[in-house]
Structure formats: structure tokens, C-alpha cells
Amino acid sequence: MIEGVWLWITFAALALTTVITRGSFILIGEKGRLPPTVQRALRYAPASALAALIVPDLLLDHGHFQAFNPKLVAGAVIVAIALRTRNPWLPFILGMGVLIALRKGLGW
């Protein structure tokens, strides 16, 4: 866990990523234009990055591969819900519900 001054430095660094990306073209003004090829390639960055953070949490247990585990089951439920409804609460309620039921109820 990062603590104390370093934690605040970390927040400042992250704040910088917010302003750098959001401000990139707004701050440059009229000179800046993104090449269309780069723009098209960048469209894939969020999906790739989000999956890169999600999948390890669903498949790894302390760095070890776990093909079948409570989080993966909860993850499947969340995807199924997110595909069917735009309700902003359901994925959280049912996803956490499944995970807690499997862990606490079944002791998995």
C-alpha cells in the first residue's frame, strides 16, 4: 500500500493524466489535429485496457491461474445482466449478491 506523501504524489500524477488526455486538443487550440489512422487505432485502447484490468481479477488468485472460481461465476452473471438491461444498479446488486452467496453461503 502506498502511503503518506507518496500517496498524494500518486494522486497528483493521476490528475496529470486526466488533464493531459482531456486537455490534449482543447489546450493546443487550432493547430492540433489527430491523424485519422491514429484516431481509429485509439478507439480500441479503452476496451483493451479495461479487459486487461478485469480478466486477471476474474482468473487469477494471488497470481495463480484458477480456471473456475466464484469471481468468474459472478463475472458471467454481470456480463449477462449488462447485455440485457441498462439499469445502473442491477449489475452491482446481483454481481455482489452472487459472489457473497458463493463465498459465504457455500463456503467456496
Added chain:
Amino acid sequence: MDSAFRRGAREGMRAFLPISVGLVPWAIVTGIAMRSIGLSELEAMGMSLLVFAATAQLGTLPLIASGAPLWLIFLTGLVLNLRFVIFSAAIAPAFHEHSMARRLASSYLLVDGVFVAVSEKLRTADDPQWRWGCYLAPAVYGWMLWQACSLVGVLGAGAVPHDWSLEFMATIALMVMLVPMVRTRPMLLAAVVGGVGTVLLRGLPLRLGLFVAIALGIAAGFAAEHWQERRAAR
């Protein structure tokens, strides 16, 4: 305050209000997730006010919890925020006549929902004051709603028992964001390569596997799109 500004503000609010509801659970969850890795109330709200980017906050929490090096956290935040470069490029013409201070504030306040709601209106409006109102009103309202709901999560997190695996809420939030994004095959391929790649490459030193996998995912998606277009052209 002239009336063009006000008319713009009304128009912007009308477009953003309905979708702003979606911010509520997302902000509460972000508040809870920050507390679940052990940040204090003050630290969590500090992060919320300074960073003001849910995906980057949620995505870097595990790295902060495990004491990852600063450069890795910075680069991860940068990648997670990359989509804003596209938004920024698209919305920038709306701010050309405005001062640097206004442009800086607009940059900090640029979030997905506001962009989706007003970018088209800004593109087609001629009056700079109207545009400024149309952007600023929903952006400031969105910011206030977000911070208030984050605070609810931050303060409420303590009421939930520790063994409820609340940190999983962060992963759920990221999944809720990812699923609607993956509507085309190239996008799905980018996600699969990025996700599975990170698991397979986890042995690489300095957690470089994360970046290599994300880069491979972007390349795979882009290549698939190219290939799809070539096939369609034939």
C-alpha cells in the same frame, strides 16, 4: 451573464439530465472501492477531487494497494484515460475563441456523459457564449453530482462488513463500462487479446505484461477492422 449563455446552459442541461442518473451508482461504488483498499475518508475524497476520472481511479486502486511503482500507475492511468484524447480532439473547436483558463477548466470537466450529450450541439452552434453555457452547465452539474455521490460511498463504506469482498465492486464497474463498448467483432477481439494477454504475460518483469497485452489488443482490434473492411470491399 448574457442570455445566449443562459439559453445554451438550458439546452445543455436538458440533454444531460436524463443520462446523469447513471452517474449515481457509479460514483457511490467508486467511493466505496477507494475506501475498500484502505484509503482514509480524506485521502479518498482527495483522489476523487484531484483525479476526477472513475476508470483511472478504479483501475489504479489495485496498483496503489500493492505498492506498485509510480511510473506504472501513471502509465496505467494514462492508458485508461486515452479515450479522452479522441473526445478532446472532437470537442476542441468549440473552445477555440475562449481563454486558456476556460479551456483548462473545460479539460478537467470533460467526462463521457457530458461529451455524449452535448458534443453534437457544440459542433453545430455558432455563438461562442451559447456553446460555453451549453458545455459548462451540464459539466459543472455532473461534477457536483459525482463528488456528492462519491462522498456518500466514501462515508457509507464503513457500514459494510469487511469480509464482503467490496473491492470486487471496482471490477464490476469496469465490466459495466466494457460490455456496451464491445459491440463489434474487432472491439471484442481487442478486449479478448488485452484481457487474456495480461493473464498469459503476467510473468514479465516490472508488470510490463499489462502494457504489452494492451498494445497487442489495440493492434489486434485495428488489424481486424482493416481486414473486415477489405473483405467487405471485395
